[in-house]
Amino acid sequence: MRKNRLLLLLLFIVPFLLLTIFFYVPMITVFINGFSKEGLKAVLTDNYCRSICLFSLKQGVLSTLLSAAIGFPGAYILARYTFRGKGFLKALITVPYVLPPIAAVLGIVLLIGNNGIINRALMALSGAEQPPLHLLYSLKAILIAHTFYNIPFFIRFVYPVWENIPASMYEAGKSLGAGRWRLFRTVTCPWLLCAIIAACALIFVLCFMSFSIVLVLGGNPQYSTMEVEIYKLARTTSNITKACALGGLESLISLLFISLYTAAGHQQSSYPLPSGKHGTVPAKKLSMHHFPALIYIVFLLIYVAMPMVTIALNSFTGKSGWNKENGLTLKWYKAFAQPNMYNPVFNTLFIAIFTVICAIVLSIIISAVISRWPKGSFLIQIFFFASLGISSILLSLGFMLTISNLGFRPNGKLLLIAVHTAAVLPFTIKAISLFYSRINRRCIECAQSLGAKQLRILWTVKLPMIKNGIFTAGIFAFAVSAGEVNGALMLAPEGFTTMPVAIYRLIGAYRFYQACAMGTVLLLICIAAFYAIDRLGEINL
Template sequence: MLTRAQRRRGIAWGLLSLLGITLFVGIAVTALLSWDAGDTGARLFTAYTWRILRFTLWQAVLSTLLSIAFAIPVTLALARRPRFPGRVWIIRLMAVPMGLPVLIGALGLIGIWGRQGVINSLLLKLGLDQPVSIYGLTGILLAHVFFNLPLAARLLLAALERLPAEYWQLASSLGMRPFSVFRFIEWPAVQRVIPGIAGLIFMLCATSFTLVLVLGGGPSATTLEVAIYQSLRFDFDPPRAVVLALLQIGVTALILIAMARFPIPDDAGMTAGQATRRFDGRTVPARLWDAFAISVATAFLVLPLASIVSAGLKANLWNLATSIAFLRAAWTSFAIALTAGLLAVLTSLAIIAARGSVADMKRPGKVAGGFSALLGGMSSLVLLVPPVVLGTGWFLTLRPIGDVTRFAPALLALINMLMALPFVMRVLAPAIETHRQQSGRLSASLGISGLAKLQRIDLPVLIRPLLTALSFAMALSLGDLGAVALFGSNDLTTLPWLVYSRLSSYRTNDADGLALLLGIICLLLTMLGTVGQKEARHD
C-alpha cells in the first residue's frame, strides 16, 4: 500500500513524463501539419507518391510472409528436437540479429550475397553468371528475413513450449501420424500467435529505413521513410517531405489499429520453461528433415555474422580505432547513447510509478484509468511516429532559427530515448511489479520509505534489471542510423554514420573494420547488461 504522498508523487512524475513526450512529438507533428506544402492533395495523388506507397506495403507483405513461412518449419524442428546438438546455442544465436545494429547486418549480408560475396563466387565456379543480386527488392526481402525469421521462430517456439506435456503423451498413445500431430496440436498453438507476430513483423518492415537505404535499388525500390530522407537530404524539397511524412503517419496508424485486433504474442522470455519430452518424429526421414531445416536456418544466420568478423579483421583495426574520426564519432555516439539510455530509464520509472499509483487506488475512476492507459500507450508512440518522421518535423521547426546541427545531439538523444522506451518498459515493468508485490507490504509495515527504502530494499533487487535496460537502450542508440541520417555531417558524426559514409564513398575495407568495432561495442554493452543473469534450464 502506498501513502497518499507517494501516490501523488508517482502521478506527478507520470504526468511530467506524459507532458514531455506529448510536447516533443506534438511539436514535430504540428510542424508537419502547419507547413505550407502547397496543394497537398496534388502532391499526395502523384504517380511518384503512390509508387513509393505500393512498394512500401508490397515489400512489407512479402517480407512478413517469407519470414513466417520459413520460421514455421524451423520452429517445428526445434520443438521436436529438444536434445538436438547445440540447440540452446542455436536459440541464443537467434537473439543476435534482434540486437545487432541493422547497418552491420546489412554489411554482413553483402559479404555473403553481394557481387563479390560467397554465394555469387560459388555460383561463378559452377558456371552461372552471378544470378543473385543483393540490391533492390531481392536484397530487401533477404535482409528482412534475416532479421525477422529469428524473431518469428522464437515467438512460435515459445507458443509450442507452453503446450502441456500430456498432449504429446496422448498423441503417442493414440499413434497419431506426423500430419495429425501438426493438424490437431502444433497448428492450433501456432495459429493463435501468427496474426500478432505477422502484425509486428509487418510494422517493422513497413517502417524499415536503414536496410532499404543500403540495399534499395534506387527509385524503384524506395520506401516512404527513405523517400522522406532523400527529399530533405538530397533534393531539399520540404513540401514533398511533409506530404510523405504525413502519409507515413497515416500508414503506421492504420497498421497499429489492425494490430490491436490481434493478441500480442507472449514471448515469456522467448523460450520459457523446460523442454518438453516428445514421442513423435522418431523416424529417420523426420530426423533428417529436422536436421536439414535447423542446419539451413543456422547457416543462414551464421554466415553473415562470420562475414562481418572475417571482413572486419582484414582491415587495420588499430589504425581505425585510434583515428581521430573514430574517436570523435565514438565520443559523440556514447554521449548521445548514455543520455538517451538514462532518459529512457528515468521516463520508464516515472511511467511505472504513475501506473502503480493508479493501480493502488481503491476506486481509480475513469479519469485515473484513462491516465494510466494513456501512459501505457506513450511507450509505443514511436511506432506511430517513426524516428525519421520525428526528425523531419523538428528539422522544419528549427530550420528558421538557424543551423539545425547545433540542436542535433539533443534531438538525437530524445528520439533515441523514445525509440528505446518500449524495450526498457518491457524489461523494467515486470521486474518492478514483482518486487513491489514481494516487498511492498513488508516495507509499509516496517515504516521504511524514501531513500532508506531505495538504498536497502529497492536497489539491491532492481539494480540488475536497471543495468539491463540501460545497456540495451544504449546499444540500440549506438547502432541507430535512422535519426542521425537527417542531421549527420562533418560536425556531427556517430559511429553508424561514419560506417555509412565510408561505405558510400566505396571505402569498404574501412567500413568493414568500423562495422566490426561497432558490433563489438554493442555486444559488450549487451553482455554487460546481462551479467549475472541465469539462463533457463532445459533438460
C-alpha cells in the same frame, strides 16, 4: 498514502511533458503539414509517389510472408526438440534484436554483391568470368536482408508460445480420439494464431519502415520505399510538405498494424500457462533420423551467422579495393588512431550512454505509475508506445519542422538523444515494467512497517528487485542507439558522425575493409550487449 500518490503523479509529469515536447509536438507538426490539402494532393496525384507506396507495401508483405514461412519450422524445432547447441542457436537468433541494420547491410553486400563471397565462389567453381548472380540493388536483396532479420525474430516470438502449450490440451484431445493432424489443426494452430499474427504485424511494420537496408540495397529509385523517400525529400529536395504527407500516410499504416500487434499480443497473454510437473509437452531428442530438421538448423546457423562472420573476416583482410590479392592484416584497426575513425566511436558512446540514462529514468517513473494505477496502464502504454509506429526519420523531420517554426536551433546532439530515447522507450518501459509488476507489494509494506521511508524503500528494496529489468532495458537501449542510423543522418550536427553513419559513408565510398573494421567494433559492442541481455533475462517485445 495519498501524499505518496501525489508525489508519484508529480513525477509522472516529467516523462509526460518530455514525450509531449520531444515526440507529440514534432509529430503533430508533421501531421498538420502532411494532411494539408497541398500535401495530400502532392502525394496522391504523383504517380511516382503512388508506386513507392505500393512498393513499400509489397516488400513489407513479401518480407513478412517469407520470414513467417521460413521461421515456422524453426519455431517448431526449438519448441519440440532438444539437441546439442540448442542454447547457442537460441542465443544466435537473439543477435538480430541488437544488430545494427547498417552492419547487416554491410555483411550482405559482402556476401551477395557482384564481387561478394558467393559470386566469387560460384565463379571459381564454374570458371565463369562474370558474376552469375546479380542480386544487389533489387527487391531480392531487400528481401534477403529483411528475412535475415525477421526469420530469427519470428522464431524467437513464436517458439516460447509453442513450447508453453499445456500438455493437458493434447492429452484431452488424444483421449477424445484426435490424431496428430487433428491435434495440430485444433490445438496447436488456434493456440499459435495470436502469436503468429502479432509477430507478422510487427515484422511488417519493421520492414515497411525499414530505412538503411532499402537505402543501400535497393539503390535504384524503383526500389525506394516511403521511408527512404521521406529522407530524400527532406534532405535533398527540401520538399517538406510532400515528405510530411508521405510520413503521415506511412504512420497511419504502421499504427494500424501496431494496433493489430497489440490486440493479438493482448489476446495471447490471456491464454493460460501450463502448470504442474507435467505441464508442457516434453521435448524429444533430435537424432540423425530427423534429417530435415538438421538441415534446417544448419541453414539457419549459416543464414544468421554469415553476414556477421563476413564482416569480421573482411576487417582482418589486407589491401583496399576489390580484385586484389588479400592477406591478413590489422591495418584497418590501426586506422582507429585517426580522428575520422575514433571520433565516431566516442560520439556513438556519448549518444548511447545519454540515451540509456534518459530512457531508464523515464521508464522507472512510468513503470511505477503503471504499477500504482493498473486501471490507467492501458492509456499510459498507448501514450508512451505510440513511438513504436513512428520512424525516427519522421520524428527527425518533425524536429526539423518544429525548430524552423520556432526560429532557433537547439543542440543537434540533444535532439539525437531525444529521438533515440523516444525510439527505445516502448521497449525499455516494457522491460522495466515487467520486473516492476513482479515486485511483491507486501515487501514494500513490510519495509514501510519497519520504518523505511519512500526513498529508502526505492534504494534498498525496489531498485535491487528490478535491477535485471534495468540492465536489460539499458543494454537494449544502448545497442539500439549505437546502431541507429536514421536520426543520425537527419539530425546530427555538422562534423558529428556516429559509427553507423561512418559505416554508411564508407560503404558509399567503396571503402569496404575500413567499413568492416568499424562494423566489427560496432558488432562487438552489440554482441556484448546481447550476451549481457541473454544472461540477465529475456526481451519481451
